[in-house]
Amino acid sequence: MLSKDIALGFFFLFQTGFGCLGNFFLLVLYTITFFTGPRMRAIDLLLWHLAFVNDLVLLSKGIPQTMATLGLTNFLDDVGCKFVFYCHKVARDLSLCTTCLLSSFQVITLSPRSSWWAKLKARAPKCIVPLCFLCWTFCLLTNYKILLHMKGPKGSNNITAGKDFIYCSAIFPVSLYIVLYLLIISLPDVLCVGIMLVTSGYMVFVLYRHHQRVQYIHGNSLIPHNDSPETRAIQTILLLVILFVSFYSLNSILALYIHYGETSSVLVHISAFLAACYPTCSSFVLIVSDFQVKKYYLALCKR
Template sequence: MEIHLLFKALSFIFLVVIGISGNAFILFAFSYIRIMEKKLMPTNIILMVLASMNFLVVISRAIPQALDATGLQNLLDDTMCKLIMLTYRGSRAMSIFVTSLLSCHQCILIAPITGLWPYLKQKVTQNVLVIIIVIMCINLVLHPSPLMYTHAKKNVTTSPYTLHLVYCDTDFLTYLNYVVNGALFSVRDFLFVGLMTLASSYIVYVLVCHEKSIKGIRSSDRDKRKSVEYKASRAVILLVVMYALLFGMDNCMWIYTLTLSNASPGVNEARVVLSCSYSALSPIVIIATNPKLQQIANILHRRKLLPWNHQEDSGSRIHVNCISK
């Protein structure tokens, strides 16, 4: 195997392993919490949906890339290509929206109780799942291009306005279709980036103002308040920064490909790495900044270290102490 193919294969295999294990753990942990506690906080619902969408992105995009890099050819037919690309486009769009919703929800939660903020706190918190379902339906309607233009790779000449996606080609046939589809995706992405950037900036502003207002309070009380607020907002800000960097570069490269009559496979592969990196690496940020997930991770970790004859009883005690907090 050539060096660049080996590097490509290892890169995508790394993203697949990290992405599947991290997102699967988040889904398992929140499902477990939902069963044990009979409810999930709105923020955790959003994180669970985000993990679901990221899981689908890794499955539909990183795995085919990893298989292709290892030398497996012609695995998908036209129907599978359409299904894979529809899954990828829809889950990627939902990943963008859910990250934006997460930042806006956190912004609403920490906003002062004046003006329209109390109304938004109540309505958004109570209807988080409804909002997500509505946007998911809209996304499915707005992504017809995989069904219309995607097909399995064939030994025939394609138009210059074709995106080569390992096992599949998306041939837009005309320059107008190529540019319109690209422009719509870019405008949508930059709109959500702008929204989440504004929300995150407001979160930082509120935290800075609050930090200044509690300077005279006792250090122990100040540390407790600061800890609660910072832990609630730290993951959101980190996810937004990660998203802005990775998807920002992805969209810049996408806009660059619109100026080309036929984008090279190397450019498309670089875009795939960037778009998959957020879905694969964001679980690390979520787990590292979510106390509930850390508690369950500690339970699983300790069970592996305990002697077999005490594992069940000790694990149960740890479970009761941690989850009930």
């Protein structure tokens, strides 16, 4: 085995382990808060859900990719490939939906009382659980095509046509129906990304107006006014949206090229790396910015 393959395998292993550790920490933190802490905030439920689906993304992509890079390319059969790719695609779509819900909920929470968004403030927390169930139902149903097209590795199935994903393969029939299906399936993704961009723009506008108002009231005061919980929440959600849109856009473009162009192991590795970037980075963005982490850290330091 080449040394670069071993290095690449350990890189994927580190990326997966590092990201899973961060998301698992958030899962434990919000679970403890739910059972022993004060009343759980509505946004904490969305953050718990985001950490959970991000762990699914990392495990369903990172572990098979690590094993394949280290030379184990025939460890999955047809059923295993269908299950792994289906779980990854469902979890990836759920991560998109949850991030979209986070940005929308934050806009509703921070909007002025005179705005149209303010009318939804009282209803928004009650809709989080039904919306999460709706996202799960939609993602599970719309990704059924993966169960039809994914196969085991080429070497084990004597597949001569189709796309090779190193440890699995796929046969995508080229037809007008398939192209139309892909366009319809991509519409919710485009809609969610559009909502995130619109809500992010609105949050920047609210943050700018708040900054201008504070400057006008306090003049040249040296007291930092940008460290409020609302400001930190806006900045955190904005950073999550920027990270997601960036990595998601790059990975989607690469996935389309792999789907319609020539597939190579290098492109498959890059796609796996991009797919794991947001689940890994988002957990540590939340850990650094969440005041509950600082609260528990200060409590441990006092002991």
